[in-house]
Amino acid sequence: MATPIVTDGSTDRVREAPRVVLPDNPRLFEERAARFAQLAGGHPMGAYLALMAQVAGGQQSASGARAAQPLPARTVEQSRSFGMPPLSAQGHQRAPLWHDDLRDVVRAVRADGAPALQTALDRLQALDDVSLEAVADRVLAGTALDEDAALVPFVGAALQVYFARQAAALAADDVSHCDVATICPVCGTRPVASIVRIGAAQASLRYLVCALCQTEWNMARIQCSSCETDKGVHYLSLAADEAADATQAAVKAEACDECKTYLKIFNQEKAALVDPVADDLATLALDLLVDEQGFARSGPNLLFHPGTG
Ligand SMILES: [Zn+2]
Ligand SMILES: [Zn+2]
Incomplete structure (x- = not known):
């Protein structure tokens, strides 16, 4: 990772620090799951936060289960030439790999019961690939529909795993433009x-x-x-x-x-x-x-x- 000089606006200090930190912590989602579980105790939204602890646990399983897909060299070159994000959420052609990540997230939630969610999970698993990609497009564009609401956390979680894995596989030089x-x-x-x-x-x-x-x-x-x-x-x-x-x-x-x-x-x-x-x-x-x-x-x-x- 490049270490440009960064000025911290709150003080006059100047130091060497990474401008960009890629998500290469292999325990990122595990640590998030633990934090969700900790926050759930005695919280008015405790049931929801406990569910999200399960979701993050599923993200951790998915995260380690498969490897990043190599990015086409042309994508990286174009990103360098035009200063564009190499994995643009809108433009990146998602590999179907993320459907497997979604299955892991759903499995983690189902494993712990959560009966009220079964209907949403059944609906999610019944979606064909075209409909599932359409929900993902809306989640990424911030245009999710009311009828998507119950599906958003699971689709969002799977997309986080997929994009974090792809991001972690980049080189520092790929993201400095x-x-x-x-x-x-x-x-x-x-x-x-x-x-x-x-x-x-x-x-x-x-x-x-x-x-x-x-x-x-x-x-x-x-x-x-x-x-x-x-x-x-x-x-x-x-x-x-x-x-x-x-x-x-x-x-x-x-x-x-x-x-x-x-x-x-x-x-x-x-x-x-x-x-x-x-x-x-x-x-x-x-x-x-x-x-x-x-x-x-x-x-x-x-x-x-x-x-x-
Ligand atoms: Zn402003
Ligand atoms: Zn990002």
Whole structure:
């Protein structure tokens, strides 16, 4: 991975840090499953979060079960020439491999019962390939229909596994050409959230996390992740007493007066196990608060569709 000089906007520090971090942690989904399970305890949406722990467990099984498909050399060349994301969520020709990932996710959920879900899972498994690809296209484009709602978390989960696996197989040089700061340099998807990291080179730096392929890319703090302004950015929080609740203290909504959007920012310095996807779903109350103030959320969570909760 290239190590360009990155300036952290919150201080005058200049350091060497990776601009892009590919999703090569082999335990990524296992760690997310553990976080979902931890957050589910005593939570008003505990049943949903526990179900998502099973989904993430299925993602972990799927993730290790098969290898990435080689990308055509022409795709990588074109991406370099035009500064385009090499695995564009909209343009990438998905291999049917992701259907196997979906089967693993569904199997993990079925294995633990969850009788209320059987109808949705039956419907999902009865879809022919054309219909399934159409649902996937809508999930990726953010245009899922009401009738897709119950299927979205499973299709979204399988697509995450597939795109993360493909992303992890890229070389650093393959992803260094797309410099649109507000979308994923690998797949062009908006971030689910941003996270202030701990540990080694990334410590205290803010990374945006792709909602789809889980790639992370650096952006200065106190800068809008949607329109890139550093004016009119402010933070909203649910934590009345930060000392009393580490999970709540670790999350804020970064809201921008210029473009009227927001995205959550998680701080690993306050809760080391915080996960951008799991903690996002565990803090939907913050979304409600910020929505009420007239801000629209700028990035999706592919494990959620309004009506699935
Ligand atoms: Zn991505
Ligand atoms: Zn903005």
